[in-house]
Amino acid sequence: MKFSTKIFNSPPKMDGDFFLGIKRILGFKPKDIEIYKKAFLHRSVNKRDADGNPMNYERLEFLGDAMLGTIISKHLYSEVPEGDEGYLTKMRSKIVSRKHLNELGKDLDLLRFVESRIPKSHFGENIHGNVFEALVGAIYLDKGYPYCEKFINDRVIEPYVDIEQLEGRVISYKSLVIEWCQKQKKTFNYSVYEDTGKDELKHFAVKLTIADKMMAKARATSKKKAEEKASRRAYFALQSKIESQQL
Structure with a gap:
């Protein structure tokens, strides 16, 4: 397609590598790979869709942030029945802190997928967490809530969320x-x-x-x-x- 060729400016082999790389991270087969490409498209590329709307990861980042908050909130609600609203809010903030999201993005090496006109060495630290949230948003659009919840459970909750440890850490x-x-x-x-x-x-x-x-x-x-x-x-x-x- 003209869309993917123009944005990624890469031969089919690279598209195939991208598909396989995303599949390994997700743990399941993507249905619409174009959504995931947009999740790694930096605004510096300055692309627009057929209607003139900007094409970059920022809208998916917004959606992913909401999905993370919802799924983490559901987990805490179930796991900490004695916690009141203030406690649950504080614990959720620790889990989805910018520092933690940046660590998740680094662990998955998401920066390798980012398409940009800016050298990656010039990116700020938060790029790692931003694209992680955008990836979550892409999963939700591509596969729906159950797959999004499974990904967050496998990649965030199971390996990183220990209630007692989170309490004691801070x-x-x-x-x-x-x-x-x-x-x-x-x-x-x-x-x-x-x-x-x-x-x-x-x-x-x-x-x-x-x-x-x-x-x-x-x-x-x-x-x-x-x-x-x-x-x-x-x-x-x-x-x-x-x-x-x-x-």
Whole structure:
């Protein structure tokens, strides 16, 4: 077709290489390879369709961003039934952060497919995440929601999404609660109280009070673990206030 020859300016062998490369990344056979070509077409190529509309990956990037958010949200909703809206929103933001999307694009070496008039060495870091999102958008248009969900599950959720690891990577609940108390000028205290449990291993029981009000209790095999556990419970009780930094 004139479209693919003009844009990619390559012999049929290169088109075949592109098809096979995309197929390996997707894990299934594309139905309309032209959609995927557009997912890697940089705006510097300055191409337009028959109606005069710009042809580049940016619209597919927009669509892919929405699909990623929807599918990740669905996963978190199912996997973290105790998480409220604020918690789920924060976790989703960590998973689809620009840094993480850039890493995904690099892992798949998507830059090799990009068609541009700008040397690839001049691209900013975000090009990797941008084309990853555009690829997701192309999958949705080409194969529909089930294939899009499977790709995100195989390439994002299964290898990278560990709820506990994501929580621990960024915050300690104790640190978060203490920081909030200090900003709000509220007193807080972690106190050990008598543990009447009959466990074989010694347990520590901790009570967390904020502004002289008992907010949470917890017990664990170390004082540190008990404090963190109590902090986590207090965090969920106060989450809307902590997130908004309001009294």
